[in-house]
Amino acid sequence: MKRFSKVFTAAVALTAALGLLAGCSDGGTDPTASGGGSAHVLTVGKLLPLQAVDPHKVNDGMSNEVLTAVFDGLYSLDENHELEPLMAESFEKSDDGLTYTFHLRDAKWSNGDPVTAADFEFSWKRLVNPATAAPNSNEAVAAGIKNANEIVNQGMDYNQLGVKAIDDKTLQVELAADVPYFQALLVRPAFLPVNEKYLDQVGDKYGQTPETTIYNGPFIWDSWDFANNFSAKKNPDYWNAADTNIDEIKWQVVKDSQTAALLQESGDLDFTEISGSLIDRYADSPELTTALEVHMWYMYPNMQNPALANKDIRTALATSYDKAALANDVLKNGAEPADYFVGKNLAVGPDGKQFRDTGDTYLAYDVDSAKKSWEKGLATLGTDSVTLRLSYWDDESSIAQAEYIASQWEANLPGLKIELTSQPKATANEQALAGDFDLYLFRWGPDYKDPMAFLELLSSTSQRDFGKYSNPQYDAIIAAARTPQMLSQPQERWDSLHDAEDILLGDVAVFPTVQNGIAMLINPKVHNMDVRNVSLTWNYRIVTKDN
Structure with a gap:
């Protein structure tokens, strides 16, 4: 044994x-x-x-x-x-x-x-x-x-x-x-x-x-x-x-991290997450710890929207905000700019290397190129302006990201107007499932240590395919990766998942923003x-x- x-x-x-x-809470425990x-x-x-x-x-x-x-x-x-x-x-x-x-x-x-x-x-x-x-x-x-x-x-x-x-x-x-x-x-x-x-x-x-x-x-x-x-x-x-x-x-x-930090200082909390300017405030505190999570932040574009069905428009949106500034100057919580979809430190392959270390990078910040894609997309649509509704959760990290990205978009892409809509997480997810959004800022934490924990989200059969992305070649790779035949060939399967990420971000099916960090007072x-x-x-x- x-x-x-x-x-x-x-x-x-x-x-x-x-x-x-x-179990039943009657007859509770004496602490x-x-x-x-x-x-x-x-x-x-x-x-x-x-x-x-x-x-x-x-x-x-x-x-x-x-x-x-x-x-x-x-x-x-x-x-x-x-x-x-x-x-x-x-x-x-x-x-x-x-x-x-x-x-x-x-x-x-x-x-x-x-x-x-x-x-x-x-x-x-x-x-x-x-x-x-x-x-x-x-x-x-x-x-x-x-x-x-x-x-x-x-x-x-x-x-x-x-x-x-x-x-x-x-x-x-x-x-x-x-x-x-x-x-x-x-x-x-x-x-x-x-x-x-x-x-x-x-x-x-x-x-x-x-x-x-x-x-x-x-x-x-x-x-x-x-x-x-x-x-x-x-x-x-x-x-x-x-x-x-x-x-x-x-x-x-405590949804407001300012209030949570005060509760921590007063001894009413032993642990809380903080964000934004509070991280600077507690930079020298022995209670502050930051770490890089494997959670990823990204945008779903609603492919049913005529403007977002245009790949040039999607490319312009995905490459016209400064991810490094978003991570380092806005969030400040240990997050890293994400030119990828499957995050760092998630899974080790048959070759003993992290998936991210052997993958490519995609959709890097490039304002000049983004403007060219934007102009091309507008010409195809036959318009000089587009209005899009950006949906996001009502927590501080979501709000900070959404407001920053919206300001970058409107500054860098002439003719673009962004309408900001925040909702509680559950409500926002329900609306996204119903297709009631143009752009949806979303965070996902993997359920397991494999690239499929992210990649399967965008298959046509996924309940998390909010944007209604569909690519038969992508779907075939995702379906095959679950089969015993492919699981018994780990290197071939691993390589196919790299191919899937290539297809997904080549199609600009999502816009990665940052790999999430967490700043904690303990x-x-x-x-x-x-x-x-x-x-x-x-x-x-x-x-x-x-x-």
């Missing part, structure tokens, strides 16, 4: 630069019960509210963060960003790499029921069940689980997914190909367990309130006022409660939290706070 080791190959080469992802002294209460400022705590109903960063605090999957990441076993106490892998057998540790749900392999089988099949409409169902495809692609994309019966509970403590997973990053993907909330019996009891209320959810993680979701505050207390029955330092986590939604008493948000998952298990 193979025991877990700190040494994994490419499946676990999760770098520190990578970037991110309840001081574990140590007998003052409670270790962690207060966290966040920009966005919690949506829900159901692993298959949400896929936003805030909800994923809370999910990984109150649930245990098979793995998480430790303080060195290496794979840490949680529910999976040990595993076996077949010689052909197509079958994994996981042996589960003893653990309980917060209602007292044992956590079993059946909870994982049910959950993973629920993930790909069309009736669930899980926004993260593609992660089962990315993991290479047998029949996942056929279920999610071709209508096969979800019960044919290659996962099976052999007994209460043994979970067997069959893969369509030997996927090198399979285990690394299992840190994602999509692969958390769900207790079928309890879900049947509470129905649609599951994950919507603390009282209608059960938990197997280090914390128990305790309260939620839907918009501003939510909290979780230490789970006294957690299998590793003795090693969990934090007694209570309190999240507070209480010096808090440890192992400084770069959690630039990884695939948060891990509150390893966070500690001094008294």
